[in-house]
Amino acid sequence: VELGERLRAAAPPATATPRIYAVASGKGGVGKSTVTANLAVALAASGQRVGVLDADVWGYSIPQLFGVHRTPVALGGVMLPVQAHGVALISTGFFVADGTPVVWRGPMLHKALQQFLTDVAWGGLDVLLLDLPPGTGDITMSLLELVPDAALLAVTTPQAAARTVATRVGRMAREAGMPIAGVVENMSASVCAGCGEHTAVFGSGGGDQLAAEVDAPLLGQVPLDIELRAAGDRGRPVVLDSPAAASAVELTRIATAL
Ligand code: ADP
Numbered sequence: 224v225e226l227g228e229r230l231r232a233a234a235p236p237a238t239a240t241p242r243i244y245a246v247a248s249g250k251g252g253v254g255k256s257t258v259t260a261n262l263a264v265a266l267a268a269s270g271q272r273v274g275v276l277d278a279d280v281w282g283y284s285i286p287q288l289f290g291v292h293r294t295p296v297a298l299g300g301v302m303l304p305v306q307a308h309g310v311a312l313i314s315t316g317f318f319v320a321d322g323t324p325v326v327w328r329g330p331m332l333h334k335a336l337q338q339f340l341t342d343v344a345w346g347g348l349d350v351l352l353l354d355l356p357p358g359t360g361d362i363t364m365s366l367l368e369l370v371p372d373a374a375l376l377a378v379t380t381p382q383a384a385a386r387t388v389a390t391r392v393g394r395m396a397r398e399a400g401m402p403i404a405g406v407v408e409n410m411s412a413s414v415c416a417g418c419g420e421h422t423a424v425f426g427s428g429g430g431d432q433l434a435a436e437v438d439a440p441l442l443g444q445v446p447l448d449i450e451l452r453a454a455g456d457r458g459r460p461v462v463l464d465s466p467a468a469a470s471a472v473e474l475t476r477i478a479t480a481l
Pocket residue numbers: 248250251252253254255256257258284409410411445446447448449451452453455456470
């Protein structure tokens with residue numbers, strides 16, 4: 224039997240409709256994109272066909288996190304997603320030269336997102352992750368309309384300032400009828416590799432409280448981890464780059480729940 228045939232046989236069949244998760248946060252900088260990238264790579268490593276749609280059109284960071292900057296090929300009216308680390312990717316970052324600000328306004332953004340959803344040849348996907356911009360702005364609202372069958376994955380740090388704004392996104396999703404798959408607490412207490420001491424730089428309790436407020440499970444707590452940050456900067460998500468790192472172990476565990 225040819226290798227290609229054996230590989231196809233080994234891969235699980237793509238489901239007719241992929242599971243879609245909209246990864247959201249109340250504010251920027253809480254690690255939403257980092258969590259998205261790592262969950263995607265962990266899911267792909269488990270044999271699933273995974274796509275990431277970077278809907279953070281102004282603050283896109285998916286190209287950097289995956290270490291790719293390539294313009295998607297257009298073929299017969301559709302775009303082929305860019306492949307990296309076993310994941311299919313589409314991002315506005317692929318269409319602008321590095322450092323060029325994205326200055327699109329609402330209607331154009333809505334159109335771009337619509338195109339990303341309809342004109343991208345994703346192939347058969349098992350899971351699609353949408354990396355939303357932070358907050359409850361236009362794009363979040365557009366996506367709730369465009370992808371009604373998505374489930375929300377809310378990312379927060381343990382800090383109250385991040386949790387209270389994430390609650391608003393959760394409420395917005397609920398009002399739009401979107402189910403909430405769960406909460407990921409990121410930047411939780413770091414563990415000293417030398418002495419094992421826990422340091423809660425951003426405090427504690429944000430994930431638990433958000434989960435209670437939006438009535439969804441807390442899927443995991445990803446520690447503040449220098450390895451995760453360094454891996455992201457290298458364009459190789461930590462679950463791939465340093466799978467034994469504490470953050471990688473937890474992110475891989477969270478992916479199995481999706
Ligand atoms: P967001 O998408 O919420 O704006 P990012 O994913 O871009 O946030 O993360 C913001 C910064 O924090 C990045 O520099 C990233 O490397 C870093 N970071 C995210 N999560 C962690 C973590 N658990 N430990 C250490 N650094 C992290």
